[in-house]
Amino acid sequence: AFTSLINRYLDDPASLADLPADGDNLAFGRPATASSSIGDATPDRAIDGDGDTVWNAGAGPVAWIEIDLGAATEIHEIRLTVSQDPAGLTDHVLSCRDEPGGSLKGFAATAGTTADLAVLTIEPTAPPTCRLLRIETRVSPSWVAWREIEVR
Secondary structure (H helix, E strand, O other), X not given: OOOOEEEEEOOOHHHHHHOOOOOOOOOOOOOEEEOOOEOOEOHHHHHXXXXXXXXXXXXXXXXXXXXXXXXXXXXXXXXXEEOOOOOEEEXXXXXXXXXXXXXXXXXXXXXXXXXXXXXXXXXXOOOOEEEEEEEEEEEOOOOOEEEEEEEO
């Protein structure tokens, strides 16, 4: 079953620089790969604890980013800080793998109108256990990009 989406906007964009970069974010500093990247907007920029840097696919959907959590980990919450211009309809699917090269197992999907600096919070009703977490964007009015991805 897919979870519902909680979509909120940051009241203070300056607070992006203060995103947690501690042990609470299981994705922080972990290896990441993506369907594509442009320039220095590489996948590691979405998990560096700095909301001023971004991963940018350099292309529209379908595009994905995958984070290796290093070991099977139960996921209770994912926060995705959007980098997007213009605002518009987006659709994302979250999946995981037990091991590199393993099959993808979907566990959540989100759809709705998003804009730059929005934070999408996904709280799975049945927390999956994943080693590799994939966020795939299937619909977006712009290039696919994330400012920050947090996993708890």
